[in-house]
Amino acid sequence: MPTVSVKRDLLFRALGRTYTDEEFDELCFEFGLELDEITSEKEIISKEQGNEKAHGASDVVLYKIDVPANRYDLLCLEGLVRGLQVFKERIKTPMYKRVMPKGEVQKLIITEETAKIRPYAVAAVLRNIKFTKDRYDSFIELQEKLHQNICRKRALVAIGTHDLDTLSGPFTYTAKKPSDIKFKPLNKSKEYTACELMNIYKTDNQLKHYLHIIENKPLYPVIYDSNGVVLSMPPIINGNHSKITVNTKNVFIECTGTDFTKAKIVLDVIVTMFSEYCENQFTVEAAEVVFPNGKLHTFPELAYRKEMVRADLINKKVGIRETPENLAKLLTRMCLKSEVIGDGNQIEVEIPPTRADIIHACDIIEDAAIAYGYNNIQMTLPKTYTIANQFPLNKLTELLRQDMAAAGFTEALTFALCSQEDIADKLGMDISATKAVHISNPKTAEFQVARTTLLPGLLKTLAANRKMPLPLKLFEISDIVIKDSSRGLLRIFSEDVGARNYRHLCAVYYNKNPGFEIIHGLLDRIMQLLDVPPGEKKGGYAIKASEGPVFFPGRCAEIFARGQSIGKLGVLHPDVITKFELTMPCSCVEINIEPFL
């Protein structure tokens, strides 16, 4: 959830009134925002870097407000104020207009070289805008918020804003070999080639995160004006030449990207938010973009869309009984201008270009519910009549857990993810023999694989509790994961991924003596609980001498029940004990309980 930081006093001035912190918090809650923190620049610096660094920093009060991830129109002070003022019916939602300039229209020509790297571009002009320091800061901050959110860290869309008066169109958006791109980038005093820049920015804390987007491509995207001045090398950096300042009057905005829809949304958001400060408020000058196929598009789209929603549908989905007129009023308060038409039950809703999040009637219904007030909705119980069933495997697990504890064993809860070492090396096995699933992007060795046995988790639990009085008797009933490429018909829903869970029961006995008879006795008890009689005949259980690297030679047996092998029990091999940083003998049993369902 993005967090927008605004100066409190600036916010209240724009809202035309002041609030106590509690009042403002309440307003946010009702509207679906969250007043996350009340702080100041000074406090932030002092918290992050210490009191000394904060000396002299501004102590103007800042509100940090959490905004829903799909509301790009609330990512700056201008949008927040507009949204809240319309919600409180203090202003009407503005109509955003695109106009053609009296003179020549700005043109951006896309060449086909961009196709393989960053094929889309859109553009617009904010004419006769009046920045102040605060407005300018907000303009830059909004671009940053958009970059971090809808633009997916500039991978999908990157924004460039330029002082139009320093440039001369038409502009060309093309892609070139990095060695052929040379310009003076933002806030640098000399020219560099693109190759040099990529090296320089490797150590730039902000820009280094974006380099990967184009780094290994043969051609880099770049935008020139008609004099060969570089506007930007998206998505990395703008040119210094066309840098905007507080005094900039005319702003040329270009958005390039790999997602056309999102590029258009981003452009719409920027121009709708900041056209507020243009001489002609909420009016945006069009720019034309020529695509490689010769087709000409005019931007920003600033498209208004009409949706019809039946009033009774809104009432039915929310669980309220409002008149169509009231519902239209509620929607209008959410910046969705609405009126009742037709048979008196139809509501025509106008979706403005700021509300790209409205893609279905359910989004409109939610806005009606928000304006109505979630907490004003009458709570009722559905009449849905159903008979509850437990998932059989979990039911068996719940029953067994109780009796394992009654048998004197204490329940552990260990991680399903672990290191390869845990399930292989430490158990004297090769990882290839485990049939484990492997994680491709673990941040640490703790998350390399999903466990194939519960034993390592229990042994690690013992190791972490070595100071506890002996004996330690632990058990766990939980899932392990095994690669399984067979396409079983019975369990079609979980085997389609090529791996499946098995519900295992594992128990360990850790003491000065191995206590095999105790673990053996526990197995006998489990079988008694599962109503499996001893004996090799069908339906019974038996154990047979076996071996394996986990166990001390001659102290291991395989367990057979209901005609199949279900696991092993035995005394752990001293090497295993040592590798898990344990010092005492230990015996264990581990079985698959699914055959007993």
Next chain:
Amino acid sequence: MLFKLLGIFWDRGKDPDGSKDVTTGAVSDPGIEPRFPALQTDSLLFEPPAGRDTRSALGATMADGPVAEVLLRRLEAADGGLDSAELATELGVEHQSVVGAVKSLQALGQIIETELRSTKRWELTTEGEEIAQEGSHEARVFRSIPPEGLPQSELMRLPSGKVGFSKAMSNKWIRVDKSAADGPRVFRVVDSVEDEVQRRLQLVRGGQAEKLGEKERSELRKRKLLTEVTLKTYWVSKGSAFSTSISKQETELSPEMISSGSWRDRPFKPYNFSAHGVLPDSGHLHPLLKVRSQFRQIFLEMGFTEMPTDNYIESSFWNFDALFQPQQHPARDQHDTFFLRDPAQAQQLPMDYVHRVKRTHSQGGYGSQGYKYNWKLDEARKNLLRTHTTAASARALYRLAQKKPFTPAKYFSIDRVFRNETLDATHLAEFHQIEGVVADHGLTLGHLMGVLREFFTKLGITQLRFKPAYNPYTEPSMEIFSYHQGLKKWVEVGNSGIFRPEMLLPMGLPENVSVIAWGLSLERPTMIKYGINNIRELVGHKVNLQMVYDSPLCRLDAERGPPSTQEAA
């Protein structure tokens, strides 16, 4: 000798130099009530069970029958009372055994009365003890010099040589002739000496320290020969039920007493009911899973059927695409989700349904604009560790949609989910998610709130309010807040919403069927319920087993304060 025996009861005040505090741990400070077993017995009846601390073991060795008897007899004859330390001296036993006797008598009721006293005493140090015995170093040096003198180098090799030499020199008992042929030689100056130091130390040893002047004592203390210590003793006097005949008390009822009836004539030692009992040997259930059982119980009470969730590995398709979560969504980033290297891709997907999902994402449909992007099957095939149990809900709803005609359903699940997140005291890479789902014709937001009210009431949470929120797969969406009495503020306890038509309709569910759902984490209410601050102490191998042993029953509705939970969906 006596004071040495009493050593552990001595509270050494200030170090003689005054430079540091040396306090001996008063191992059995009579002022502190130790944890005694319920019954004082004369013999060790039971071995303390292995693995338990001995706080409850019957038969500690404290009560000493003979000493207690002597004490009572002396007390009977005494005028007023007697001092425990003096008695120990007289009997030649350790003070501790007198204290033990006093304690066992105290436990019998009003036999004796006691008063705790502390007295200061002077005690010889080890070195002081040696000097009292052997004489001061200087006297020993003096005595070792024969009339014909002794080479200084030889004298210095004597045990008392160095210290004794300088002291004897300053006392002018001896002299050094540096002109002797074989190096410096030491001679006596006087014929005999008075060993004042030894005499004074012997006085102290004899308990007559008061005969020394303050200055003399402090000089000896500076030489680390004397030290002042505090003795804590009991002043014992007769109690209201004083009697000398307590030795015949029986400890426990025996089968023989029952059969012979002798129990009728026998006095029994009273129990100490302020002692702890012996905990039963038993296994224990894990606190988080005890809470899980309670949540299962609540859902079952409400008529919810448990969904299968025994598949940690999911395809991106079921985890995200089926939920109408677009392929560029940040949750699908490597930084948030564990993807699999092996098996990297899901083999089987229900292709008809996949095509409907693809169309809805890329072009829209079912009344939706869609997300208008290039949906890729390869992205949907990517295997991962499920990031939420909503993936299992999607599978359950898809199965429900295949059943014709539609039958209403209520589902729940509680199981593990995985996030490739930065770990801290409250976040782990895996946690448990609780999820509830209701599918029926015509469900409303009001129904969702009504079900949530019932659900949270069963958890003991009654004050709820709802905040508009955003979830990719629910619309409308609501965050659930409850008023936390302890924190005096509203805290988030869960997330909820109505599943989007773009998710339900491609599955094949009828258009007028709504599905309401909510989710929360299992860990957070558990941490609050059991007062655990670090999640590692609760979940995983670093669990504190003592905490598991000691944790009470989980009775969610009998909570004093409402448990608060965290967003999980």
